[in-house]
Amino acid sequence: MIGVIGGSGLYEIEGLEGATWKRVDSPWGIPSDEILTGRLDGMEIAFLPRHGRGHVHSPTTVPYRANIDALKRLGVTDVVSVSACGSFREEMAPGHFVIVDQFIDRTFAREKSFFGTGCVAHVSMAHPTCALLSEACFEAAKAQGITVHRGGTYLAMEGPQFSSLAESRLYRQEWACDVIGMTNMPEAKLAREAELCYASVAMVTDYDSWHPEHGEVDISQIIATLKGNSENARGLIARLPALLKTTEDPCPHGCDRALEYALMTAPEKRDPVLVEKLDAIAGRLL
Numbered sequence: 001m002i003g004v005i006g007g008s009g010l011y012e013i014e015g016l017e018g019a020t021w022k023r024v025d026s027p028w029g030i031p032s033d034e035i036l037t038g039r040l041d042g043m044e045i046a047f048l049p050r051h052g053r054g055h056v057h058s059p060t061t062v063p064y065r066a067n068i069d070a071l072k073r074l075g076v077t078d079v080v081s082v083s084a085c086g087s088f089r090e091e092m093a094p095g096h097f098v099i100v101d102q103f104i105d106r107t108f109a110r111e112k113s114f115f116g117t118g119c120v121a122h123v124s125m126a127h128p129t130c131a132l133l134s135e136a137c138f139e140a141a142k143a144q145g146i147t148v149h150r151g152g153t154y155l156a157m158e159g160p161q162f163s164s165l166a167e168s169r170l171y172r173q174e175w176a177c178d179v180i181g182m183t184n185m186p187e188a189k190l191a192r193e194a195e196l197c198y199a200s201v202a203m204v205t206d207y208d209s210w211h212p213e214h215g216e217v218d219i220s221q222i223i224a225t226l227k228g229n230s231e232n233a234r235g236l237i238a239r240l241p242a243l244l245k246t247t248e249d250p251c252p253h254g255c256d257r258a259l260e261y262a263l264m265t266a267p268e269k270r271d272p273v274l275v276e277k278l279d280a281i282a283g284r285l286l
């Protein structure tokens with residue numbers, strides 16, 4: 001089952017057969033909104049607006065753990081994250097899409113793990129996105145006629161303010177990042193802990209503040225670009241079911257087994273309260 005997390009400018013999707021907004025309770029808090037479920041081209045889809053309908057949550061206050069837990073509880077196996085981003089590359093222009101494959105996490109005011117005292121786990125984040133799901137997103141974008149870049153490094157910043165010129169230059173020139181946004185971390189880390197395949201579709205809205213001819217980021221320009229981008233994003237999502245076969249096969253990249261060797265805490269030392277909260281995330285191993 002595909003779960004789509006819609007970012008800024010993408011608060012619902014149309015054309016779902018049997019579309020129903022469902023409230024999903026999670027021990028990790030209240031998700032950003034109800035989750036829209038239905039069938040798209042024969043495949044079950046769950047759609048969650050990351051900031052909530054009406055854009056209620058800031059990047060810092062998005063309930064990332066509740067969102068991932070709620071999607072997993074609904075039976076989601078593959079998460080496609082859709083986000084707005086700034087670009088550090090001339091050739092990644094506003095209106096283009098980037099299928100992100102690496103992250104630098106500079107966020108600092110968010111809960112980043114389902115695990116902790118009483119149940120410690122360390123998952124690998126060497127390859128934070130699922131190559132199979134990412135490729136399907138790339139193909140769907142191409143088929144939709146979108147200019148799309150395969151691969152890119154996303155700098156996740158805390159926000160909500162945009163970067164200073166010095167930060168923008170640092171991320172671009174010294175750290176070789178391609179795009180910047182405020183939400184894909186800790187989302188990608190939590191999806192990995194929840195053993196979900198994760199792909200990130202980043203829609204370029206601006207050149208952040210480094211570009212000599214574009215000046216600083218301007219929210220009105222972002223919103224104007226988002227309007228065009230969100231139609232393209234909807235088109236991309238509509239093409240995913242045909243590209244993703246429904247299969248019971250394990251993920252060839254191991255996303256669905258990420259916790260297999262990650263749990264560190266001895267069974268007799270585990271905190272039963274935390275273990276209970278982890279029922280959806282790690283129940284198969286606890």
Ligand SMILES: CSC[C@H]1O[C@H](OP(=O)(O)O)[C@H](O)[C@@H]1O
Binds near residue numbers: 006222
């Ligand atoms: C509207 S500009 C800044 C805002 O947009 C992005 O949100 P999302 O990643 O959910 O599309 C960015 O990360 C900021 O939260």
Ligand SMILES: Nc1ncnc2[nH]cnc12
Binds near residue numbers: 182206
């Ligand atoms: N320049 C930028 N920085 C951070 N988040 C963004 N989202 C869209 N544009 C952005």
